[in-house]
Amino acid sequence: MEGNVVTVSATAGDAITFPRLLEKHAVERGNRPAIREKNLGIWQTYTWLQVREEVEALAGGMAALGFQRGDNLAVIGDNRPRLYWAMMAAQCLGGVPVPLYQDAVAQEMVYVLQDADVKFAIVEDQEQVDKLLEVLPQCAALKYLVYDDPRGLRNYQQPQLLSYERLITLGREFNTRHPSHFCDQIAQGNPADVAVMLYTSGTTGKPKGVSHTHTALIHTANVLVEFDGISETDDLLCYLPMAWVGDFLYSYGQAYVTGLCLNCPESTDTVMQCLCEIGPTYYFAPPRVYENILTQVMIRIEDANPLKRRMFRYFIDVARRVGINVLDGKSGIGLIDRMLYAVGELMVYGPLKNVLGLSRIRVAYTGGEAIGPDLFNFYRSMGINLKQLYGMTETCVTVCMQKSGDVKLGTVGAPMPGVEVRLAENGEVLVRSPGMMKEYHGQPEATKSVINAEGFFLTGDAGFFDADGHLIIIDRAKDVGRLAEGSLFAPKYIENKLKFFPYIKEAVAFGDQRKHVTAMINIDGAALGDWAERRNLGYSGYADLAAKSEVYKLIRECIEKVNLDLAADPKLATSQIARFVILHKELDADDGELTRTRKVRRNIIAEKYAVIVDALYSDVDHCEIEAAMKFEDGRSGVVRADLRIGSAKTVVSPEPSVRRKAA
């Protein structure tokens, strides 16, 4: 790809590492807020100077316990300042932080702890301590286990355990004995060193540790900062898992590159309230978060008084008509429409954005999954600059991003400055960028298999460029299959279309080498529960709701709409859904059906529910299923159900002459 003129500031050339950026901020903006945390109901602010002091003490403590260059530090917990500082402390000492997903069960952590040869771990609370103690016998290398919140741990006697406060005390003692150790270690840091190891959630097989260097991360963060004009006055809310590359890059990376302020919510349950209190200026959320917000708004509007309801509907219509054009600064909007939109901003959009904590948003991103057109347009029409991006852990995300003012639904934007994107013959997207990972930790073979001789990373996604050079992703390349008669079958494309309906939470489409397409549907318990309530439809729980014939009818209507939509596209007209089933339980990462980032594992589902798949491709109208499921407390049980198979109308594709031009 040619012609990207955005230049990247020269910091990348000066042997910059994250610890040196910390030193820089402590000098340049020592008294500006670096990170905030809501504690006991009050936002506590830490300045860059305080952060530096804390990190120095932490690093001292770790050094006192024998943490050396090249050692790995496991970090497990919600987004807490102390955990971010621990990551920095590890980097200062020339070590590598390895954040883990905090909701992973103990056995899932074993692999990472072993693979990364973790000697030190810092965790948030008793829950994480218990998990690590459980797998301690399998992780012989793990010598020290530091906890932030001492609650419930008073009588734990394990010699590995150490409180955060104790570590700091040790560190202060160590630093008085070795006053220059901290600075020496930072000076020894090399930009080509690994800065962080992020384990991929592993849609297939064991997770792999993606090693990124300081250079790659800082370069990429700089590109992001230039792309959207981020500065030290911006505010971010850190609420996505620390183990996810996005949090490392957007929160940690951007904060250290610009000196902006991170904000840590009080708890995972209070994210929406904290969002409202902080009013971040930059926001990233997967589509489902935007969807949840919208669903809640709609539910609450339904409960509002008739006057408010009518006002809301009227102005949302106005926004739908002109909002996006106003946002994109397009000309040709009538005076009356402009005035109506301004009134709407005053009466509806402004107050609504304020309640949602989105009133100060300058840039909002979404990615990871396709976002529904209604959803995307809703936010944009309200004046929120929501954009899509595309990328993966291995490339520091940042492959394609939509540029403000040049946003096209259905695409993920044009390649970023410095990023080369190429399409392989089978449609697979290949990427070469300065943000490329160094390697998969300890797996040279795996590394070789994804980075080709020319240095291009094989993303495994299938896609194509549209006329304006924007990339469109349709599915995983390996999942793109063929129906028995040979036409294209892109399951994810179909699933996404289904998921755009508020009542459908997850969908799994089957059809590769089959005569037609079928789908498993996971209803959205909350949205459908509300729908049922409004219709006085009694139900006793999720499974009961999922089996209601009214629900089957509703879902069938949704599917038929999708079929109509698919019929319009000549390439995909054969992929219409003929039969479907509504699952009696929610697909869950704990049962291995979703990844930790909540992507469906199609093959595992196909295996686990083979009975259902067989039934979908036979003539029977119901099937019995037994499924093992894991409860949240770690116990497992078996759930039995008798599921009904529904069938949906398919549409005969219109004649070529009247076919709509495919997008």
Place this chain on the structure above:
Amino acid sequence: MGENAVAHNSSNSAGLDTDTKSTRSQIGEVILALENISLAFGGVQALSDISFDVREHEIRAIIGPNGAGKSSMLNVINGVYHPQQGTIFFKGEKRHQMNPHKVASQGVARTFQNIALFKGMSVLDNLMTGRNLMMKTGILQQALYWGATQREELAHRAKIEEIIDFLEIQAIRKTPVGRLPYGLQKRVELGRALAAEPTMLLLDEPMAGMNVEEKQDMCRFVLDVNEEYGTTIVLIEHDMGVVMDISDRVVVLDYGKKIGDGEPDEVRNNQAVIDAYLGVQH
């Protein structure tokens, strides 16, 4: 090295951490002793000749079938009911009956079988009512909200925030209690009792009507209260798993009479207790 303990933890089917029981703050002297308590409502003999004691820092469970007199017992300790016979020793003081107000100011707080919160008030305000006995300023000062009152309120609020953090109810701080699900209301009620910084906590069926997960959370909180604050806990509970897991000693009532008393294992194997629960052929 606590590997055994660790293995035990994870294999515990209810997921309750029973280890803390053996290692937590030392159980002390008798703090409350009830001797030969009898209570009757007209012709109904609710309690007859019951004696047992509660030691400092322990978790003491009262169990028994429906109508055994468990809640009545709690009400006697609390001073709501006045027994016709018997004596009560509380913190070394001997008396014939307790007085609710006095008992509360001596550090006894309780929760109720049927939630008794102010439904229209926020969680925060409900918890603040738990500090009522500790507010020193007068009504006039409070109306003006100035000087000492303001300082006092801030101090109380700080304490309440600790409790909110302890019970992990930050997200519902400002939600009216009436809008909360049952399990959370129970938790808020525990919070209000904790707000009084009690030395003894009386819990009347804290887990009634909860699902497995809510019960586990509640057990966790009860154990944590006992461990962190050293609070003595007297609880009535129907879930035997919970009782056997978290309590140090158990007293069993049936038809107003004491039929068993001792550590969970002893009580579990007591024939009279088994008969009372499973029934016996006459």
